[in-house]
Amino acid sequence: xxxxxFQMILDLLESRLDRTQAEKIQTHIHECKNxxxxxxxAQESLTAMKSMTLVDAPDxxxxxxxxxxxxxxxxxxxxVLAKLSFDSWVTPQLAGVRAQDAGPRQRxxxxxxxKIILMTEPDxxxxxxxxxxxxxETAGCLVELTSKHKVLKSTVTNQNGEFxxxxxxxxxxxxxxxxxEAILVRDLK
Amino acid sequence: xxxxxxPFDDKAKIELSDATLIERCLKGEQDAWExxxxxxxxxxxxxxxxxxxxxxxxxxVFQHVCVILLEKLKTLRNFETLSSWLYITTKRQCWKxxxxxxxxxxxxxxxxxVSDSNSENxxxxxxxxxxxxxxxxxxxxxxxxxxYADPPYSYDQITDKLGIPFGSxxxxxxxxxxxxxxxxxxxx
Numbered sequence: 412x413x414x415x416x417f418q419m420i421l422d423l424l425e426s427r428l429d430r431t432q433a434e435k436i437q438t439h440i441h442e443c444k445n446x447x448x449x450x451x452x453a454q455e456s457l458t459a460m461k462s463m464t465l466v467d468a469p470d471x472x473x474x475x476x477x478x479x480x481x482x483x484x485x486x487x488x489x490x491v492l493a494k495l496s497f498d499s500w501v502t503p504q505l506a507g508v509r510a511q512d513a514g515p516r517q518r519x520x521x522x523x524x525x526k527i528i529l530m531t532e533p534d535x536x537x538x539x540x541x542x543x544x545x546x547x548e549t550a551g552c553l554v555e556l557t558s559k560h561k562v563l564k565s566t567v568t569n570q571n572g573e574f575x576x577x578x579x580x581x582x583x584x585x586x587x588x589x590x591x592e593a594i595l596v597r598d599l600k
Numbered sequence: 601x602x603x604x605x606x607p608f609d610d611k612a613k614i615e616l617s618d619a620t621l622i623e624r625c626l627k628g629e630q631d632a633w634e635x636x637x638x639x640x641x642x643x644x645x646x647x648x649x650x651x652x653x654x655x656x657x658x659x660x661v662f663q664h665v666c667v668i669l670l671e672k673l674k675t676l677r678n679f680e681t682l683s684s685w686l687y688i689t690t691k692r693q694c695w696k697x698x699x700x701x702x703x704x705x706x707x708x709x710x711x712x713x714v715s716d717s718n719s720e721n722x723x724x725x726x727x728x729x730x731x732x733x734x735x736x737x738x739x740x741x742x743x744x745x746x747x748y749a750d751p752p753y754s755y756d757q758i759t760d761k762l763g764i765p766f767g768s769x770x771x772x773x774x775x776x777x778x779x780x781x782x783x784x785x786x787x788x
Contacts, residue, residue, distance in 0.1 A: 417781075418774030427770075452781055459725045460732075460747035468645035472659045473637060476666035480625070480633040551663050553670075565671070567663045570656060 412439045420450050424457065475551035479567075481589060490587075490595040493520035493527055524591045525549060531580055531599070540572040540590055552590035558583045614639075614733055618682045625673055637666065640686055643726040647690040648697075650722070657701070661693045668693070683723050683730075731784050738762070739776035746773060 415436050422428050423436050440446045497519035520527040524547045529538045536556065540549040549572030555565040556576045568574045568590075578584070586596035616624075616635065624632035644665050648658035668689055669676075676682060732743050741762050745753035759766050 416774070417778045418771055421774050421777065422770070449781070453777065455724065456728050456777070456780070457747060459721055459728050460743070462721070463725055463729070463748055464646065464650070465642040465722065465725050465729065466646045466649050468641040468662055469655070469659070472645065472662050473641050475659075475663055476637045476641075477630075477634045479663075479666055479670055480630050481628075553667055565667065567660075567667050569660060 414443060414446055415439065417449060417453075420446065421453055424450065424453055475548075478548075478551070479553055479589065481593075491522050491592045493522050493594050493596045495519075495598065496521045496526075520596050522592060522594055525594075527586075527588070527594070527596060529586075529596070529599075534577060534579060536574075536576045536578060536586075536599075538574050538576075538586075540568055540574075540588065542572070542591070547591045549590055552588055555587040555589075557585050557587055562587075622673055622676055633670075636669070639730060640683065640726070642729075643683060643722065644686055644690050646722055647687065648694050651694050651698075653694065653697075657697060661690060661697055664693050664697075665690050683726050687723050727784065728780070731780050734783065735776060735780060738764075738772075739779065742769070742773055743776055743780075 419436055423433055440450055495518060499517040516531045518529045524544050526541045526543055527538060540552060542549050550568055550570045552568045553565060554568060554574045556563045556578050558581060564576045564578055566574050566576055580600050582600050584599040588594040621632045621636050644662050645658060648661040732740055745758050755766055755769050758764055758769055764772055
């Protein structure tokens with residue numbers, strides 16, 4: 412028997428053939444590797460189509476991921492340098508509090524659109540990006556810990572704009588935040 | 601010979617291969633990145649959902665996977681099966697987040713429920729859906745009506761709504777599926 416048309420294979424699969432036709436094609440398929448592969452493909456594909464369980468991601472999730480793409484590889488001049496506006500180690504301690512009890516160092520940096528609250532622990536950085544203007548999105552921002560232009564660690568802010576990066580404070584460490592703006596946080600030691 | 605830049609319309613976003621999109625991303629084209637995300641969003645998102653993650657945790661997994669994808673673009677340039685890579689990476693990310701949230705036991709139980717063949721099926725479902733999206737309008741509509749719609753359209757409804765004569769539905773669906781098969785096996 413000549414190889415049946417693909418339509419016949421589909422009809423066999425969907426039980427649209429009479430018994431004699433079905434048996435004839437089944438015998439052929441049993442002996443023909445090519446037709447066997449076509450039947451296998453059709454079986455798997457139609458099952459996958461009929462049992463479709465893929466779920467579309469919500470639009471905000473898609474948009475957040477799209478915004479990860481570095482906007483035209485920000486040039487040095489595009490980076491906004493966040494200004495230090497508070498440092499718990501510089502602020503005078505309350506009367507009676509000893510300097511060594513100061514706890515983890517907390518700093519607040521500021522740009523036009525947000526505040527970056529940063530707490531330095533011996534082996535990690537914990538931070539939060541807080542919008543200071545309406546409509547500024549700080550969830551899902553890519554945060555990179557870099558040193559001498561090399562990315563050491565990176566993470567993404569959660570829905571509250573919080574992030575955590577393992578790493579020790581070092582002289583050349585910088586934080587690059589791909590968020591509402593391309594933000595650079597320096598002087599992290 | 602200088603290369604001609606193809607305009608990035610919706611059709612191009614659907615039809616361009618993963619390799620071309622990745623190449624364009626590496627040249628800094630935001631549209632190409634968007635096309636990749638839109639192409640794979642349902643595959644990435646479906647993995648944590650299948651493991652019964654909350655929508656918030658699923659969104660976090662999604663974002664982390666996209667960060668990893670962005671970082672690995674250069675190495676994925678010649679990767680044949682981006683869908684499989686994304687599936688495995690997403691699965692790993694689910695385990696990482698489960699570990700962080702100390703919900704490994706629950707994930708293990710769900711993982712046992714989700715057999716390997718089911719998991720592979722997610723990748724196959726995505727590959728087929730992507731292929732169907734690339735078919736011409738008539739083929740796409742017919743395949744949706746016959747195999748994706750729940751409940752599937754009857755032949756009478758197809759004649760009525762898609763304007764395909766009753767007697768042509770069988771041969772047309774065979775032609776469309778044959779086209780899809782060839783496209784997926786790279787013979788088209």
